[in-house]
Amino acid sequence: MPSVIVHYQEIALKGRNRPWFVERLVTNVRTAMAGVDGVKVRALMGRIELQHASDGDWPEVRERLSRMPGIANFLRAVPAACDFDAIADTVLAELDGVEADSFRVTARRADKRFPLTSPQIERNLGGRIKAAKGWRVDLDRPALTVRVEVLADRAFCCLRKEPGAGGLPSGASGRVACLLSGGIDSPVAAWRMIKRGCRVRLVHFHSYPILSRTSQDKVAEIAALLTRRQLQSRLYVVAFGEIQRRVVLAVPPPLRVVVYRRLMLRIAERIARTSGSAALVTGEAVGQVASQTLDNMAVIDAAASLPVLRPLVGMDKDEIVNEARRLGTYEVSIIPDEDCCTLFTPKHPATRATVRQLDEAETALPVDALVEEAAGAAERLDLRFPPAADARA
Ligand code: ATP
Numbered sequence: 001m002p003s004v005i006v007h008y009q010e011i012a013l014k015g016r017n018r019p020w021f022v023e024r025l026v027t028n029v030r031t032a033m034a035g036v037d038g039v040k041v042r043a044l045m046g047r048i049e050l051q052h053a054s055d056g057d058w059p060e061v062r063e064r065l066s067r068m069p070g071i072a073n074f075l076r077a078v079p080a081a082c083d084f085d086a087i088a089d090t091v092l093a094e095l096d097g098v099e100a101d102s103f104r105v106t107a108r109r110a111d112k113r114f115p116l117t118s119p120q121i122e123r124n125l126g127g128r129i130k131a132a133k134g135w136r137v138d139l140d141r142p143a144l145t146v147r148v149e150v151l152a153d154r155a156f157c158c159l160r161k162e163p164g165a166g167g168l169p170s171g172a173s174g175r176v177a178c179l180l181s182g183g184i185d186s187p188v189a190a191w192r193m194i195k196r197g198c199r200v201r202l203v204h205f206h207s208y209p210i211l212s213r214t215s216q217d218k219v220a221e222i223a224a225l226l227t228r229r230q231l232q233s234r235l236y237v238v239a240f241g242e243i244q245r246r247v248v249l250a251v252p253p254p255l256r257v258v259v260y261r262r263l264m265l266r267i268a269e270r271i272a273r274t275s276g277s278a279a280l281v282t283g284e285a286v287g288q289v290a291s292q293t294l295d296n297m298a299v300i301d302a303a304a305s306l307p308v309l310r311p312l313v314g315m316d317k318d319e320i321v322n323e324a325r326r327l328g329t330y331e332v333s334i335i336p337d338e339d340c341c342t343l344f345t346p347k348h349p350a351t352r353a354t355v356r357q358l359d360e361a362e363t364a365l366p367v368d369a370l371v372e373e374a375a376g377a378a379e380r381l382d383l384r385f386p387p388a389a390d391a392r393a
């Protein structure tokens with residue numbers, strides 16, 4: 001039965017909370033593997049062991065693990081008895097047909113009762129491999145690293161280390177609500193918070209039927225991609241077109257974008273409070289567009305009482321784009337779409353709005369009633385990964 005050894009790193013540092021973090025990660029891995037044949041997941045001496053029945057499922061298992069926050073790396077592992085000769089035989093069998101001109105052995109001994117120390121395992125096993133394959137030992141830049149992990153009742157032999165997403169297990173850090181447009185930035189902002197262990201609720205504002213349904217379709221697709229990582233999402237879809245119409249009638253053009261943002265934030269905050277979220281998240285970055293100056297951010301913040309987190313605040317656009325590509329959201333984000341905030345928006349929005357200006361402009365609007373009505377009418381969609389149809393297990 002193939003095994004996979006999953007390593008966590010950061011959660012190993014969490015002191016007395018560590019068992020709780022590990023349990024969280026074990027539960028998440030179990031959830032993510034639903035539908036994989038014969039899957040078993042358990043915590044095992046500072047790592048997690050995952051077993052599954054069929055080799056054919058490995059690409060799917062790898063794909064699912066690589067997306068999850070809280071995993072430093074993982075390795076496909078062949079178990080061997082806790083005995084040096086058994087380990088060496090297993091490794092040599094695994095190396096059958098493998099070509100490499102240089103190699104090294106890295107051993108970790110989690111159970112100190114094993115008679116050889118890690119350096120001794122490395123030296124002795126290195127000698128065997130060298131004799132059998134004729135490869136050169138290269139400790140610094142080996143073409144192949146053979147990894148051996150010795151636990152209490154078994155050892156594991158591994159050839160390839162797969163990178164994990166890093167961060168903390170989903171659900172370990174509380175809940176936040178992210179304002180998710182169909183653009184490039186906000187999905188990356190949501191991912192940053194997912195990666196820090198937050199469960200991220202998603203709030204989208206659309207202007208249907210004034211504009212097309214495209215933004216809603218894009219956001220549904222982006223939400224599904226994020227759900228593959230955080231395993232459960234809740235998407236709130238808020239009708240914003242009528243509010244924009246009211247803003248246009250009441251607010252001078254240069255202030256409109258900031259008013260839209262402040263209203264979005266207030267509505268998102270109302271939703272956040274009912275869903276137990278402790279902070280709001282946006283995809284803003286300093287100076288990226290005229291509406292994202294430091295002055296405007298301060299004015300936007302003043303509309304909310306929950307903290308507004310901006311995980312991308314110091315990033316360049318190309319850094320964000322690269323991350324969106326890795327995340328898989330980029331292709332969806334670039335589908336042409338009319339942004340609901342460019343609707344009724346002047347060419348030159350105020351870049352240095354003040355709270356006083358905004359408060360004054362907003363007296364022309366029934367802000368509380370608009371916020372309450374929009375939040376109350378929000379549509380709610382719960383998403384899970386794997387989707388129910390796949391979750392046979
Ligand atoms: P993005 O690529 O995330 O849309 P952007 O660079 O286009 O960002 P803006 O349109 O100014 O920037 O939006 C700034 C932030 O406000 C977004 O990152 C997002 O968090 C929020 N936001 C903007 N429009 C919407 C919307 N229609 N629904 C939800 N949130 C939105």
Ligand code: MG
Pocket residue numbers: 181182183339
């Ligand atoms: Mg946008």
